[in-house]
Amino acid sequence: MSTMSSPNRSSADTKDQILDAADEFFGTLGFAATSTRLIAERSGVNKALIHYHFGSKQQLFTNVLDRYYARLEETVRTHLGQGDNARERLLHLIDSYVDFLAENHLFSRMIQREILGGQHVERITQIMLPMFQLGRAVVQSTYPETKTGPLEASQLLVSIYGMVVASFSYAPVLEGLWGEDPLAPPALERRKAHLRAMAELVMQRLEH
Numbered sequence: 001m002s003t004m005s006s007p008n009r010s011s012a013d014t015k016d017q018i019l020d021a022a023d024e025f026f027g028t029l030g031f032a033a034t035s036t037r038l039i040a041e042r043s044g045v046n047k048a049l050i051h052y053h054f055g056s057k058q059q060l061f062t063n064v065l066d067r068y069y070a071r072l073e074e075t076v077r078t079h080l081g082q083g084d085n086a087r088e089r090l091l092h093l094i095d096s097y098v099d100f101l102a103e104n105h106l107f108s109r110m111i112q113r114e115i116l117g118g119q120h121v122e123r124i125t126q127i128m129l130p131m132f133q134l135g136r137a138v139v140q141s142t143y144p145e146t147k148t149g150p151l152e153a154s155q156l157l158v159s160i161y162g163m164v165v166a167s168f169s170y171a172p173v174l175e176g177l178w179g180e181d182p183l184a185p186p187a188l189e190r191r192k193a194h195l196r197a198m199a200e201l202v203m204q205r206l207e208h
Contacts, residue, residue, distance in 0.1 A: 015053050017043040023064050027106025030113050031061055031120070062123055068107050069127045075100050076131055086142040087203050094164065094195050101168050102188055108168040132157065143206040151206065163198060167191050 021042035025034040036057050040047040054060040079093040101108055114120045132154075139146050139153040146153040167174065167182050174182040181187060 011053075014043075014045060014049060018045060018050055018053060018060070019064055019067060022060050023067075023106060026061055026064055027110045031057075031118060036060075058119075061120060064110075065120065065123060065127065068104060068110075069131075071104070072097075072100060073131055076134070080134075080138060086138075087200075089138075090199055090203070091196050094160065094199055095192050097164050098167075098188060098192050098195070101164070102183060105168065105183065108165055112169050143203075145206055151202070156202065160195075160199065163195055 018039060021039045022034070024042065025038055029038075034057070036047050036050050039060070040050055050057075050060065054063055075096050076093065079096045080089055082089060082092045111124060114124060135157050136153045139156060143151075143153075145151060146156060167188075171182050178187070182191070
């Protein structure tokens with residue numbers, strides 16, 4: 001495979017090719033085990049172009065994270081604006097988050113690995129904070145009871161997040177427990193139905 005960038009390839013295309021290759025290796029091998037050489041070979045560019053566009057492997061990883069979270073933030077903001085009421089918006093959001101993780105299966109693996117001992121926890125926290133604050137504000141404004149107490153909004157968000165992510169983080173274990181691939185479309189549809197039912201129970205409690 002050639003390691004020189006094609007003369008017809010635009011700078012934006014080159015960056016996307018590098019990001020796609022980096023995404024694959026960071027997701028499967030982890031940050032420490034991934035070299036810029038591997039990324040260069042997969043993306044078909046010279047290693048020098050990686051440093052030209054991103055500066056370092058560290059900055060490249062940050063760009064991969066930023067790209068994921070930009071997509072996720074767009075998903076969150078889009079679905080918070082859908083539906084006729086808060087109940088519908090929350091259910092739309094849960095469905096869309098499951099779909100996002102299903103379409104970006106390396107994302108949850110990458111984040112889990114970093115949280116368990118990576119170098120980028122602070123960056124992940126910085127990126128997540130605005131979305132977390134937005135979600136908390138929406139929940140608290142819709143359900144004032146969630147400002148304090150056992151159903152406090154921050155706790156609810158973490159619980160919902162955990163329920164959604166679990167199927168992806170524990171997929172290999174769940175496959176053995178359930179006897180089927182938890183990430184196959186039929187299993188994901190049943191998972192979404194369960195998550196909606198759980199969210200409905202919480203909202204019924206808050207509305208009465």
